[in-house]
Amino acid sequence: MVDLQKTIPSYITDKGNIVRLIFFTAAFALVFINIYSPFGVETWYNVTPLQLFFYSSLVILTGVLVVVASRVLMYQISKARTLLLWQYLLWILAEIIFMALFYTLYESVILHEKRGILELAKVSIQNTALIILLPYSVLWLYFSWKENKDKLEALIQGDAPYDATKMVAFHDEKGILRLSLKAENLIYIEAADNYVNIHYYNKGKVSKFMLRNSLKRLEEMFASSEMVRCHRSYMVNFGKVKIIRKDKDGLRLELDVPNAQDLPVSKSYVESVMATFGKYCR
Template sequence: MIFFQPFGVNNYDPKESITLLFALIMVFMGLYLVLLLIFNEFVIFPLIFKADIYRWQILIWLFWSNIYSATGLFLFYNFLGGWHDFRLSSWLEFILNFTALSIIPLTAIFLYGKMKQMQELTETEVDYHQDSNVIIQIPSDNQNSLNSYSLENILYIESEDNYVAVHFIHKEIPSKTLIRTTLKKIDDLKLHSALVRCHRSYIVNLIHLAKYDGNKQQGLITLKHITDSIPVSKSYVSNILFRLK
């Protein structure tokens, strides 16, 4: 902020010289912004997003975060200046300046996230069948219950309200078990690279993949042993296509 001097910080001194007091105020302003962002991320965010998060929701969240942070700085700036610039045009200018300044760090964070995602996908691009005898343990919200399955027997996992239904093969017959947990919790466990989230309601086992129909927007997965196709939503289709290369 000292270098670009947005938000009217050059109004502090007509000669625009950086004094110790000016630097301390800038440090305090930075700490104030950090507290705003912590409150935004750990208080407001959990109140709004309580289920699966989609890309369009992330964009809206970033848009809100820019307005929220810029408004906080606008109020802080006017508080220091005795509310001398408390105008709509000044508030809009703060939003524009904050958005412009945040483009570089947000782009860096986005590129870092994509690189990490590609690295993880590359690391899990293996022959799924070689681990078919691995035992997969799915914990329940009831701490006394632990459900174990052979990876090669799991077909897919489906969300059912406060439960998930694990569809598996038992004596060559498709069966299912209900477990009290959520699909997100199972997905977060990263149980095996063959178990891939393809929809807000489904995780499929690519060991049993029979066919994939679709494009870069959506698709349908057909698994062996079952007749109904499983949808692939836009949020997960890129990951599925990468795994199927």
């Protein structure tokens, strides 16, 4: 059964992948409208194939502007908060509805389609769902495959990002190495707008290093490690967690590090935190 409460993979809101999604969806839609001829294309009388391609390009690209606006908005929101799977699915549904509304108005107002508005809307939703869902599904599978392939290559080459006995390398968003430290000295990572603060144990005290990167990217880097996301603003080295306590405001993590602050556990991450806690209790 699909867990709708889990967070979406970071590759969904990656800027480069968003650009790829927009161009691939536009190309797929252009091929789709010229082969399948939806949205009243069959009423475009006395046009050559070249003219049909030109007119359909304008129609499709205008409709795809909905996707462009939607994905730019999603990218901005994803920098401030984590999107859950059910929220992402609702987002896609909204994209389909808004694009279908555009094509319904196009057929009714521009092409003067005689069918009723409800029938036009129904057909437009069906066709738009094909235009949206097929390329989205293909790209989701491709992005997932590429990420797993990159992780496997890193393991084969001995470049796994996290090992409690080795150094952890932190790169900024441009891929430039900014900090390396022993994994056992890493305490927690805190989000700070377009930066993260890396809190680590150094010479008997807690030190902090500011890095231009996102917590979501680092979460992917530390997948299947002791570094666990416990809050939209925090990741914690679970090896440093001493006590999990429940307050009136929810769960909090006490760390086995002098002068380190307690970290909150938000509701969306309780399950993963408790699952990690269960592993330590075995």
